[in-house]
Amino acid sequence: MIRSDYFKSLILPLAVLLVALTGCTSGSVPIGDVDEAKRIAENYYALLQNGELAKAVELYRPEQRGHWAMFLQNQAKEMGPMTKYSFKSNTVNTVFSGKFYIFQVSTRYGDQAADEILTLFLHVDEQNIHLASHKINLSASKITTSPATN
Secondary structure, three states: OHHHHHHHHHHHHHHHHHHHOOOOOOHHOHHHHHHHHHHHHHHHHHHHHHHOHHHHOOOEEEHHHHHHHHHHHHHHHHHEEEEEEEEEEEEEEEEOOEEEEEEEEEEEOEEEEEEEEEEEEOOOOOOOOEEEEEEEEEEEOOOOOOOOOO
């Protein structure tokens, strides 16, 4: 009888804890979501590189499109067209309201290098991933190339 009570008081809480912790692992983030977010991010940068800003803005939530249209137009005026981009890394951050997909991207606008952070979001009550933010950090100096590489 004592062993049975000891078993119930020790093993049952451990089993409940184990079940609760399995939901907190990185395996709980479906792979398809990351693949879809990466596809959207790649599409966004391809549109920017091709100068299709209006189509790129459509990847944001409808109520945010006006703000991002002005942001992209101002960036294009200041830096010129994007000539190159490459994805450096990505992170998934799960929060109570959904999932953030954060991409670090190296870009080039003419002879100006930049590091960018693109954030996408999937709300728990929605099926579609939307762009949430885009931050551009210009490098301190311009890229220089030797005459032999031009």
